[in-house]
Amino acid sequence: MAQTYSGPGVFKRIRDDYFSTRLNTVVTLGFAAFVIWVVWSLFGWGIQQAIWSPADKDHCGHGSGGACWAVIAARWRLIFFGLFPFEEQWRSGIACAAIVLTGGLSCVPWFWSARRLSALWIIGFAVFYCLMRGGFFGLTLVSEQNWGGLSLTIFIFASVTLIGMPLAIVFALLRQSRLPWIARTMGVVIDTIRSLPLLSILFTFAIVIPFVLPGWMIGDKLYRVIVGYALFFACYQAEIIRGGIQSLPAGQDEAAMALGMSYWNRISYIILPQAFRNALPATINQLVITFKETSLVVIIGFFEILASGNAAYGNAEWNFAHVEVYCFVGLIYFTFVFALSRYGAYLERRMAVVER
Amino acid sequence: MNKLMTTIAGLCLAAGAASADSRLDTVLERGKLLCSGHNGSFLGFAEVDDEGNWTGLDIDLCRGLAASLFGTSEGNMDIVPISWAQRWPALQSGDIDVIIKLSGWSQSRDTELNLAYSRPYFVAGFHVMAHAEIGAESVADLDGGSICVSAGTTTEKFLAAYIEELGIDAEIIVFESGDEVRTAYFNGRCDGLTLLAPPLAAARATSEDPSAHVILPDVLALEPEGIIVPEGDPDWLDVMNWMLSSLWFAELYDITSENVDEFKANPPSAQIGKFLGVTPGYGSRLGLSDDWAYNLIKEVGNYAEIYERNIGAPYQLPRAMNQLYKDGGLFYPLMVD
Numbered sequence: 001m002a003q004t005y006s007g008p009g010v011f012k013r014i015r016d017d018y019f020s021t022r023l024n025t026v027v028t029l030g031f032a033a034f035v036i037w038v039v040w041s042l043f044g045w046g047i048q049q050a051i052w053s054p055a056d057k058d059h060c061g062h063g064s065g066g067a068c069w070a071v072i073a074a075r076w077r078l079i080f081f082g083l084f085p086f087e088e089q090w091r092s093g094i095a096c097a098a099i100v101l102t103g104g105l106s107c108v109p110w111f112w113s114a115r116r117l118s119a120l121w122i123i124g125f126a127v128f129y130c131l132m133r134g135g136f137f138g139l140t141l142v143s144e145q146n147w148g149g150l151s152l153t154i155f156i157f158a159s160v161t162l163i164g165m166p167l168a169i170v171f172a173l174l175r176q177s178r179l180p181w182i183a184r185t186m187g188v189v190i191d192t193i194r195s196l197p198l199l200s201i202l203f204t205f206a207i208v209i210p211f212v213l214p215g216w217m218i219g220d221k222l223y224r225v226i227v228g229y230a231l232f233f234a235c236y237q238a239e240i241i242r243g244g245i246q247s248l249p250a251g252q253d254e255a256a257m258a259l260g261m262s263y264w265n266r267i268s269y270i271i272l273p274q275a276f277r278n279a280l281p282a283t284i285n286q287l288v289i290t291f292k293e294t295s296l297v298v299i300i301g302f303f304e305i306l307a308s309g310n311a312a313y314g315n316a317e318w319n320f321a322h323v324e325v326y327c328f329v330g331l332i333y334f335t336f337v338f339a340l341s342r343y344g345a346y347l348e349r350r351m352a353v354v355e356r
Numbered sequence: 357m358n359k360l361m362t363t364i365a366g367l368c369l370a371a372g373a374a375s376a377d378s379r380l381d382t383v384l385e386r387g388k389l390l391c392s393g394h395n396g397s398f399l400g401f402a403e404v405d406d407e408g409n410w411t412g413l414d415i416d417l418c419r420g421l422a423a424s425l426f427g428t429s430e431g432n433m434d435i436v437p438i439s440w441a442q443r444w445p446a447l448q449s450g451d452i453d454v455i456i457k458l459s460g461w462s463q464s465r466d467t468e469l470n471l472a473y474s475r476p477y478f479v480a481g482f483h484v485m486a487h488a489e490i491g492a493e494s495v496a497d498l499d500g501g502s503i504c505v506s507a508g509t510t511t512e513k514f515l516a517a518y519i520e521e522l523g524i525d526a527e528i529i530v531f532e533s534g535d536e537v538r539t540a541y542f543n544g545r546c547d548g549l550t551l552l553a554p555p556l557a558a559a560r561a562t563s564e565d566p567s568a569h570v571i572l573p574d575v576l577a578l579e580p581e582g583i584i585v586p587e588g589d590p591d592w593l594d595v596m597n598w599m600l601s602s603l604w605f606a607e608l609y610d611i612t613s614e615n616v617d618e619f620k621a622n623p624p625s626a627q628i629g630k631f632l633g634v635t636p637g638y639g640s641r642l643g644l645s646d647d648w649a650y651n652l653i654k655e656v657g658n659y660a661e662i663y664e665r666n667i668g669a670p671y672q673l674p675r676a677m678n679q680l681y682k683d684g685g686l687f688y689p690l691m692v693d
Contacts, residue, residue, distance in 0.1 A: 078408055083437065086407035145436055207445045221451070298395050301438035301446075307396045311404040314397020315411075316670035319562035322535055 071321040075312040082148015082303035095131040096151035144222040148303030156294045163230035168237035193235040201228050206300040244279030277351045284344030378591040391418035392457045393435035399558040400667045410435045413666040414456045416656045423655035424648045460579035470587040474596035476580035484548045485571045495574045499524040501547035506537045514577040515550045557673035602649040605689035606658035613657035
């Protein structure tokens with residue numbers, strides 16, 4: 001019977017890779033010990049010696065040596081929903097789920113057409129807005145300043161991305177314009193906005209704009225902040241897209257032109273799809289940064305998830321438990337950012353198939 | 357552009373003169389008071405309970421103000437969450453009607469920012485807390501040790517000045533945020549921790565073993581905290597001053613939220629009868645209803661009750677100079693005539 005070659009065994013491979021010399025052995029064992037120690041300490045602190053029930057909270061922090069997850073059990077609604085009225089928090093919960101679901105669905109290839117995507121997002125935002133704001137069908141009115149927690153974080157992120165992405169495409173195309181005055185002006189605008197700190201842009205849009213604009217243009221602080229943030233996002237993203245466009249060989253555009261394709265056809269069928277594929281890793285990166293930087297809105301008094309976390313441990317009862325609350329909020333951020341980056345990796349694999 | 361620059365630089369210079377109407381009329385007409393909250397939690401002054409409702413000393417003053425204006429705060433008050441940096445522009449743009457947000461009365465705020473302060477309702481000292489095992493009895497005993505402080509705050513300046521004045525050799529260790537500086541102190545990174553008295557007391561009261569830390573009696577500096585309204589609005593400022601005065605008046609005569617009804621039914625003196633609106637005058641002069649002080653006390657109690665509920669009981673901070681004059685403190689009611 002012929003035997004197929006199966007490569008070296010597991011043990012041999014491990015020995016070759018990690019224990020080949022004395023130095024390698026020492027390094028391997030040292031790191032293994034360190035990792036085991038870290039995992040063991042975390043396990044002991046976070047699970048084994050942790051206190052889970054608010055009823056046992058008197059044991060918290062007094063020599064138990066473990067985490068006090070009781071603070072999450074007692075204050076999770078504050079973390080997730082912020083200042084949203086207590087009896088109405090189910091609305092905030094469903095609204096948040098609706099936006100997450102919309103975001104999840106728009107990752108499914110079936111939805112990848114302009115009509116389906118826009119219908120999906122219009123429905124998603126309408127559901128979110130109606131549930132959060134209320135004021136009809138017996139839902140009490142909840143003004144934007146009382147929105148908070150995870151729902152607010154997700155809403156800001158989704159709106160900024162959705163307004164910012166088309167804007168970024170427009171900016172990138174203008175910057176690539178063959179008319180030098182348009183290209184140069186756009187370049188100056190992009191560079192100016194990029195050289196300002198996000199914090200000062202948010203502050204300006206939230207606080208200074210009402211002094212200079214006429215009353216009917218002001219709108220709620222929340223929407224002004226979203227517009228400002230979207231502008232900031234669009235400038236960064238425009239440069240990423242421009243990078244994607246410039247990485248294409250000039251022959252692509254010229255060949256399309258030679259075939260008699262119009263400008264819009266060349267852009268939407270030839271240039272942008274390839275540019276986005278090239279710019280995908282940088283785009284995912286920008287999205288992750290945008291998601292995390294939503295926490296800056298705390299400076300203009302919004303109860304996004306970090307601020308509501310701060311409020312959650314901010315009383316006499318729970319003030320010692322800030323580490324636990326920050327760990328929990330960190331876990332929530334991690335869940336979203338990790339999902340986003342895994343989805344980016346999936347897209348890259350999928351597009352690599354197309355390329356082959 | 358010019359207007360934008362003016363706004364950024366001064367933020368507020370023109371706004372006071374823009375309307376001749378008092379904010380009092382605006383608020384009464386609107387039927388709702390917009391009061392300052394916090395972006396997160398400021399221990400003892402603005403906190404959020406399990407159900408997302410605001411509590412705290414500053415919040416109680418907001419509630420009291422709403423009750424004074426409208427009879428009850430229920431449905432007549434919005435707490436607008438704002439950050440520290442946002443306080444002044446939010447007041448000028450009308451996002452809020454009044455700032456009750458533990459804000460010290462400084463000359464630049466009073467003059468350059470065009471703000472008007474009420475009488476202080478809380479006087480906070482900057483103190484140093486030390487580990488009890490060191491046995492320090494005053495800051496001078498920390499000679500050769502180290503003291504933690506948060507960066508970029510007035511606290512840092514006050515501490516440096518005080519150490520220089522004492523002529524001792526103490527190392528100042530600076531940390532970025534309040535959480536960091538507290539954690540550093542409790543992990544033994546430094547011998548002393550400098551903060552404003554209320555957060556310092558909170559740090560001590562919520563630590564593993566409060567008896568292991570002593571708050572040293574030295575006062576590095578004082579910060580008188582007042583209620584802030586836009587400059588040039590005396591009617592609105594009067595309401596603030598008389599609300600605070602009423603809280604102290606009630607405390608002086610032992611009128612509490614519990615027994616205010618008995619006092620009103622059977623006023624022991626003509627002055628108290630007037631105060632509670634049994635005889636007219638106390639409200640109409642301010643443009644309020646005559647029983648506004650009754651509504652105020654009924655809703656939030658007198659100053660002692662507010663203090664005990666928010667600061668005394670949860671954080672065990674002694675009232676010290678925040679007592680009435682008769683107990684050795686700084687506060688006194690104005691004359692009710």
